[in-house]
Amino acid sequence: MEYHISKEAYLKIYAHCVKYPVNQVTGILLGKKTEGSPSKVNVITAIPVSHESVLLSNKLEIALRQIDIYCKKNTLQIIGCYHANELVENDEIPELINLFAKNIDSNLSGQSLLLMIDNKKLIANDDQHIFKAYVLQKSWKILQTITNYVFIVEEEGINKSKEIVKNGSYANIVDFDSHLEDISLDWLNNDKFVV
Amino acid sequence: MDVIELAKPLIDGKFSSLDNIERYEILEQLIVAYLDTNEIDKAEKYLKLVKDKIKDEFSSRLQKLYGMIEEAKGNYEKAIEIYNETLKVDEVNEAVHKRLIAVNIANGNRTEAINLLNKYLEVFVSGDEDAWLQLADLYLLENQCQQAAYCIEEVILTNPKNHLYYLRYADIMCCIGRYQIASKYYCKTLDLCNDNIRALYGILYTNQYLLKSKAEDKSTSDETIKALIDLAKEQLAKLYKKSPCEEVVNEFLKQ
Numbered sequence: 001m002e003y004h005i006s007k008e009a010y011l012k013i014y015a016h017c018v019k020y021p022v023n024q025v026t027g028i029l030l031g032k033k034t035e036g037s038p039s040k041v042n043v044i045t046a047i048p049v050s051h052e053s054v055l056l057s058n059k060l061e062i063a064l065r066q067i068d069i070y071c072k073k074n075t076l077q078i079i080g081c082y083h084a085n086e087l088v089e090n091d092e093i094p095e096l097i098n099l100f101a102k103n104i105d106s107n108l109s110g111q112s113l114l115l116m117i118d119n120k121k122l123i124a125n126d127d128q129h130i131f132k133a134y135v136l137q138k139s140w141k142i143l144q145t146i147t148n149y150v151f152i153v154e155e156e157g158i159n160k161s162k163e164i165v166k167n168g169s170y171a172n173i174v175d176f177d178s179h180l181e182d183i184s185l186d187w188l189n190n191d192k193f194v195v
Numbered sequence: 196m197d198v199i200e201l202a203k204p205l206i207d208g209k210f211s212s213l214d215n216i217e218r219y220e221i222l223e224q225l226i227v228a229y230l231d232t233n234e235i236d237k238a239e240k241y242l243k244l245v246k247d248k249i250k251d252e253f254s255s256r257l258q259k260l261y262g263m264i265e266e267a268k269g270n271y272e273k274a275i276e277i278y279n280e281t282l283k284v285d286e287v288n289e290a291v292h293k294r295l296i297a298v299n300i301a302n303g304n305r306t307e308a309i310n311l312l313n314k315y316l317e318v319f320v321s322g323d324e325d326a327w328l329q330l331a332d333l334y335l336l337e338n339q340c341q342q343a344a345y346c347i348e349e350v351i352l353t354n355p356k357n358h359l360y361y362l363r364y365a366d367i368m369c370c371i372g373r374y375q376i377a378s379k380y381y382c383k384t385l386d387l388c389n390d391n392i393r394a395l396y397g398i399l400y401t402n403q404y405l406l407k408s409k410a411e412d413k414s415t416s417d418e419t420i421k422a423l424i425d426l427a428k429e430q431l432a433k434l435y436k437k438s439p440c441e442e443v444v445n446e447f448l449k450q
Contacts, residue, residue: 053335058369058400059393062447069446087303179440180392186439 002040002150003113003133003143006031010157012046012190014130015170017084017117020051026060026097027175028067029080029113038148041111043079047188048175060100063176070188078104080113082131088119091132093140105136114140125162129153169193198228206241219245226260230267238264255285262294271302289319293326300333309333322353331363340371358387358394365397374401375413378423390434399427 009029016025031044047070049063064078071077081104083097093101093116105112114134121130133143133151143151164170172193179187186192202225210218222241229238242260249257258281265274278295282288292315299308312330316323331346347364354360365380381397388394402423405413413420428448435444 053332058366058397062396062400065450066440066443066447069443073443087301090303180396183392183435183438183440188440188443191439 001111001146001148002038003043003152004040005043005129005131005151005153005157006045007154007157007160009043009046010129010153011160011164012048012173012193013082013115013117014157014161015164015173015193016046016048016051016175017122017130018165018170019173022086023051024053024086024094025084025117025175026050027082028064028078029082029115030067030071030074030076031079032077033079033108033111038150039111041079041113043113044076046082048173048190049187050177051175052177059176059180067188077108079108080104080115082115082117084117084119084122088123091116091118093134098140101134101140102136110136112136113143125165127158129158198224199232202228206244210244219248223256223260227263230263233267235264235267238267253284255281255288255291259288259291259294262291262298266294266298266301271298274298275302287319292319296329300329305333305337309337321349324350324353327353328363331367335367340367343367344371356387358384358391361387362391362393362397365394365401369397369401374404374408375415377401378405378415382423390430392431392434395427395431395434398423399431402427 009031013027016027025048027046027048027050029043029046031042034040034042047067049060067078081097081101083094085091085094093114097114101112101114112135114136116132116134117130118132121128131151131153134140135143135146135149137146143149173190174185174187174192176187179185202221205213206218206222206225213221222244226238226241226245229235229241242257242264245257245260258277262274262277262281265271265277275295275298278291278298281291282295285291292311296308296311296315299305299311309330312326312333316326316330327346327350331343334340334343334346344364344367347360347367350357351360351364361380361384365377365384368374368377368380378398378401381394381401384391384394385398402420405415406417406420406424432445432448435441438444
């Protein structure tokens with residue numbers, strides 16, 4: 001089983017986290033799942049959803065329904081979700097995210113991905129990626145601890161992440177929350193966020 | 196960042212020529228800005244200027260800054276100690292009370308933060324909207340939606356013209372499945388701010404749900420519900436005319 005995170009997805013997630021350093025942020029992973037040996041899950045892009053409380057879930061549902069339509073238009077699948085907690089020390093999976101990610105998993109009939117952002121790595125800003133990757137095997141298990149599971153983040157994404165912080169282009173990323181304030185912002189494509 | 200750019204040359208170059216009160220106000224802002232950008236050593240350097248000025252006299256304001264430096268370093272326990280000590284001397288210092296609450300939130304002591312906030316709102320101004328909103332957020336994190344709703348009722352009473360409060364209340368009602376009330380509050384939001392996208396989505400969402408639910412769970416007629424759905428769809432379609440997401444949303448509205 002191989003999981004691959006594209007440069008585009010990595011940078012969008014990274015920018016989303018950096019833009020809202022004191023908030024929790026949540027988003028959706030889009031890509032393709034291919035069977036075979038080894039089976040592959042390619043995360044091609046990410047759609048930032050929220051930087052406010054996700055507890056109020058009707059918003060999440062509306063966002064998901066629109067993402068679904070977007071996926072059909074672009075022949076993509078919802079592969080999983082990502083979430084960063086508000087507090088640096090807190091690396092738990094919040095209950096709502098747990099339910100939400102499980103829901104995505106059953107829709108995909110397994111092999112979905114939950115990326116929790118490791119806030120400490122985000123602060124450290126070194127050469128490692130910022131994820132704690134989980135897959136659902138009865139409960140959420142850290143992906144790297146499972147034999148025959150590989151998790152790859154495109155190297156160039158990690159390299160470029162420092163650049164988008166320096167030149168300020170991370171500020172161009174928009175999520176569904178900002179879209180609700182100003183619907184001229186394209187949260188689905190994030191065209192203005194060029195890397 | 197902007198604060199640093201503007202305040203630093205003032206403090207470095209023209210410190211003595213600034214007005215006596217003004218310069219310390221700028222200095223305080225500069226120190227806080229450095230804490231925000233995690234440049235703690237610089238904050239400490241500038242704090243020394245203040246310390247030199249007031250020598251051994253007690254100042255809650257200075258103590259607050261010391262506490263904030265400990266917070267920035269991640270020494271939450273130490274910061275809590277400083278704030279508690281300060282409050283022993285200066286019991287009614289609002290800013291220090293607020294810091295104490297904030298540090299408890301940062302430290303993950305949500306229950307303690309809720310206690311302190313409740314006490315704060317009892318003792319001080321009960322019209323402190325930010326404090327109520329913060330308390331509501333904490334309750335939501337604890338999944339105590341009823342209490343959160345109560346907090347929002349308080350801010351609506353304080354400031355009945357702010358549409359965002361009605362919106363928040365509706366969201367919470369939606370969360371606990373009281374779609375009928377939620378719908379009413381979304382409508383009120385729209386009444387006060389007639390192109391509010393969140394309210395329109397809210398009206399659409401709650402009424403689509405109400406349409407499917409049993410008669411005893413709703414107090415409005417199906418005609419009204421349908422009319423509200425149509426209104427929301429129509430408005431959304433109109434507002435999305437120039438949006439880059441128009442195509443997706445149009446399809447969404449057909450569902």
